[in-house]
Amino acid sequence: MYNALSGLGGSGQVDPTVAANATVALLSATAGTALFVAGPIFQCVGPRMCLILGGWTYALYSGSLLGFNHTENGAFVIASGAILGVGASFLWVSQGAIMTTYVPESQKGRAIAIFWIIFNLGGGVGSLASFGLNFHSNTGTVSDSTYIALLVIMVFGWASGLLICSPLDVKVKGLRTLSNEEPNQRQTVQLALRTMSDWRVLCMLPVFFSANVFYSYQQNEVNGMTFNIRTRSLNGALYWMAQMLGGLIMGCLLDMPWLTRRWRAVAGWVTLFVAGMAIWGGGYKFQLWSTHRLAQGLKQDIDYTNGSVSAGPIVLYVCYGAYDALWQSFCYWLIGAQSNSPAKTAILVGAYKTLQSTGGAMAWRVNALKKAAMTQFAMDWILCIGSLLVVIPTVWAITSTNVDEEDVDAETQEMGDVKQALPSGKNA
DSSP states (O other): HHHHTTTGGGGGGSHHHHHHHHHHHHHHHHHHIIIIIIHHHHHHHHHHHHHHHHHHHHHHHHHHHHHHHHHOHHHHHHHHHHHHHHHHHHHHHHHHHHHHHOOOOGGGHHHHHHHHHHHHHHHHHHHHHHHHHTOOOOOSSHHHHHHHHHHHHHHHHHGGGOOOOOOGGGTTOOOOOSSSSSOOHHHHHHHHHHHHTHHHHHHHHHHHHHGGTHHHHHIIIITTBBOOOHHHHHHHHHHHHHHHHHHHHHHHHTTTSSOOHHHHHHHHHHHHEEEHHHHHHHHHHHHHHHHHHHHTOOOBBBBBTTHHHHHHHHHHHHHHHHHHHHHHHHHHHEEEEEEOOOOHHHHHHHHHHHHHHHHHHHHHHHHHTOOHHHHHHHHHHHHHHHHHTHHHHHHHTTSSSSSSHHHHHHHHHHHHHHHHHHHHTTOO
């Protein structure tokens, strides 16, 4: 539902500045808490409690926008965005750990695909609801009923977090569940340092950083400044539906049984690179056209019924949505390919959300400062393609399995714990 809201451009407002600043606060808060706060707490309380801690903040943000329609209290919207950022870090760390470790290695691609379909189904349904509620609107702002409908659904989603299974109840070959014992703080810090200092993880960091940099440009400049409100709502639905297709394609590609894991990783990388060059190349032509229109004072005036004038930009926006799903599905699969341990994966997902949010906050701040759309476009294209080049060593280093490696690591750790417990000079 949050996707449906943000995909409207400016979160459904005429002036996107307040929503952009709220998103900067949101992503900054997520960046500051995902790795160093949500990750360790996840290891202590598990996914169910983390989802309960974080889920309610989405409804708060929707309610703040409802209030803004009447009071124009931008400070409350921005503060709600910051609170949502903290809540989102708990939700996404839990979600990432569940998605990448609750299934066998051979099924991680399809698990990501299933999640991405369900996740973006919410955005698609929410956008279609907004399309229907604003079909006859002549203003640039969505109606109160849109915010109320999204708020109610968000509250329902928050309550459904109570149904999540604990890792202790999930038995999967190759999965090392969380311990029943309280995690030792020293061991938690050591695990985090050991995980983040791995050269394969370091090569993944630019890809993580680039995972959200294009949202501000696509949602506010492409959709928000080009189309009227009902077409923006329709585009939002198409965008999230395209994400469902993109996630399914990447998930199936990364689970192909006739290829080794390394070659599946290579196939995913090639798909991202080729599709990225093609889609961003089309985006360059659009931006030249859009810059010319804005110079003439034309904005937020195109309706989906305008035929050839609307068809090209709508198709481009749909392709942007599909590419986002390809990118993020590949990132999650790379994370899952590094480990089967929920504790280690929570650290990797925390790092992913931290860097993803840092990049997104930077991009939304650039958008809030009203930098030229062509500048934002060029920044997004360069970051995406450049980070794909940096991650090549990690892609090539993917191994056939992590099960044997992690069993050896666990035995080594257990032996070390036994030696520490013995009196000095004694051997086991």
